Amino acid sequence: MMKKGKTAGIGAVILAACLLGGCSNALSDGIRALEDGEYEEARDYFQSAVEEDGDKTAEAYRGLGMAYYEMEDYSPALEAFQTALDQGGEQTVQIYNLMGICAMNVSDYESALEYFQSGLALADTASGSETDTDLIREMRYNEIICYERTADWESAKQKAAQYLEEYPGDEAVEKEAEFLETR
Numbered sequence: 589m590m591k592k593g594k595t596a597g598i599g600a601v602i603l604a605a606c607l608l609g610g611c612s613n614a615l616s617d618g619i620r621a622l623e624d625g626e627y628e629e630a631r632d633y634f635q636s637a638v639e640e641d642g643d644k645t646a647e648a649y650r651g652l653g654m655a656y657y658e659m660e661d662y663s664p665a666l667e668a669f670q671t672a673l674d675q676g677g678e679q680t681v682q683i684y685n686l687m688g689i690c691a692m693n694v695s696d697y698e699s700a701l702e703y704f705q706s707g708l709a710l711a712d713t714a715s716g717s718e719t720d721t722d723l724i725r726e727m728r729y730n731e732i733i734c735y736e737r738t739a740d741w742e743s744a745k746q747k748a749a750q751y752l753e754e755y756p757g758d759e760a761v762e763k764e765a766e767f768l769e770t771r
């Protein structure tokens with residue numbers, strides 16, 4: 589079973605970026621709507637901010653991705669997150685996790701695996717940074733699932749064994765490891 593990522597951190601990142609650099613009204617309104625759980629309204633505000641094509645375009649696309657993600661509309665969410673990165677948005681472990689989850693939800697497990705691996709590599713190189721250990725664990729779990737879905741049984745077995753070394757007693761992964769032994 590795929591785990592859906594935490595999203596509170598992304599909203600805080602968008603808000604912090606806006607507070608430090610100033611935001612257009614549409615962008616700040618989108619952030620407020622996102623925080624209030626008004627995802628369709630947030631989507632509309634972020635879309636307006638994207639169309640303004642200012643210096644906060646990457647943040648607007650990230651917010652747009654968050655709104656789509658919260659509405660469980662994963663294909664446009666993934667596209668918006670990718671555009672945010674293409675526009676120079678900050679590469680974070682959280683955004684790669686969200687992109688991986690979106691790709692899994694549209695059954696693109698190869699891309700999902702790449703996103704999870706990019707996020708994990710970023711977490712490994714983040715010196716002195718406090719990366720959410722639950723997020724890393726979630727990404728490692730989803731990495732196993734992606735290997736399974738692409739029928740790369742050996743890699744899935746290896747990742748499951750590594751996971752259980754780091755997180756012993758996880759019943760879900762223990763069951764996955766048992767299943768993988770039959771492959």
